[in-house]
Amino acid sequence: MLGDLANWVQDVINQFGYFGVALLVVLENVFPPIPSEIVLPFAGFVAQRGATGAETAANGDTSVLGMMIAATIGSVVGALILYFIAAAIGPERLRNFIARFGRWFGVMPADLARAEAWFDRRSVAAVLVGRCVPLIRSIVSIPAGFRRMNLSSFVVLTALGSAAWNIALIGAGAVLGDQWERVGEYVGVFQWLVIAAILLLVFRFVLSKFQNRRRSPQI
Numbered sequence: 001m002l003g004d005l006a007n008w009v010q011d012v013i014n015q016f017g018y019f020g021v022a023l024l025v026v027l028e029n030v031f032p033p034i035p036s037e038i039v040l041p042f043a044g045f046v047a048q049r050g051a052t053g054a055e056t057a058a059n060g061d062t063s064v065l066g067m068m069i070a071a072t073i074g075s076v077v078g079a080l081i082l083y084f085i086a087a088a089i090g091p092e093r094l095r096n097f098i099a100r101f102g103r104w105f106g107v108m109p110a111d112l113a114r115a116e117a118w119f120d121r122r123s124v125a126a127v128l129v130g131r132c133v134p135l136i137r138s139i140v141s142i143p144a145g146f147r148r149m150n151l152s153s154f155v156v157l158t159a160l161g162s163a164a165w166n167i168a169l170i171g172a173g174a175v176l177g178d179q180w181e182r183v184g185e186y187v188g189v190f191q192w193l194v195i196a197a198i199l200l201l202v203f204r205f206v207l208s209k210f211q212n213r214r215r216s217p218q219i
Contacts, residue, residue, distance in 0.1 A: 029078025044173025086145025131161025
């Protein structure tokens with residue numbers, strides 16, 4: 001399945017060049033199963049190769065810089081889609097959902113309030129750094145939308161963080177050339193480290209809830 005997806009990604013980039021990269025990155029932000037570690041390094045390889053493919057030479061040559069700009073535009077558009085969806089749902093609906101069903105997930109309204117306060121204090125770093133972290137890159141747009149973060153700040157921070165990620169992966173694909181697929185191996189290691197960190201945070205959260213329940217007076 002992953003092989004078929006990779007082939008489809010390569011076909012789109014070969015056929016549509018800059019537009020294909022921007023479109024794939026939009027989709028990758030909204031539908032994370034489309035892996036950026038395939039889209040971006042291959043875009044760098046195509047740009048380094050000097051054309052989007054002999055069968056589509058009419059589309060013109062592409063450059064590494066052009067691919068980076070196209071990918072960053074796609075990143076911002078995809079992030080805005082999630083931002084506006086979350087903003088449309090709104091914090092009140094989220095609070096009502098947590099109040100009704102949060103206990104099934106071990107999340108109480110007080111936990112949500114603390115998370116909202118944390119994001120409000122660190123929204124700049126959360127969006128800027130989050131855009132450079134696998135798995136979190138897309139998700140960070142959701143709390144930004146729920147909290148109705150200043151739209152101009154969100155766009156600028158998303159563009160800067162996404163540009164750093166795109167430059168790294170597209171640049172690596174251009175440098176590695178025919179071996180662009182190796183980029184995915186390094187991103188995969190980084191991704192597993194992120195998963196381990198998330199699991200550790202979840203474990204700490206569950207442990208703290210359990211300890212709080214044990215300390216609470218029994219009636």
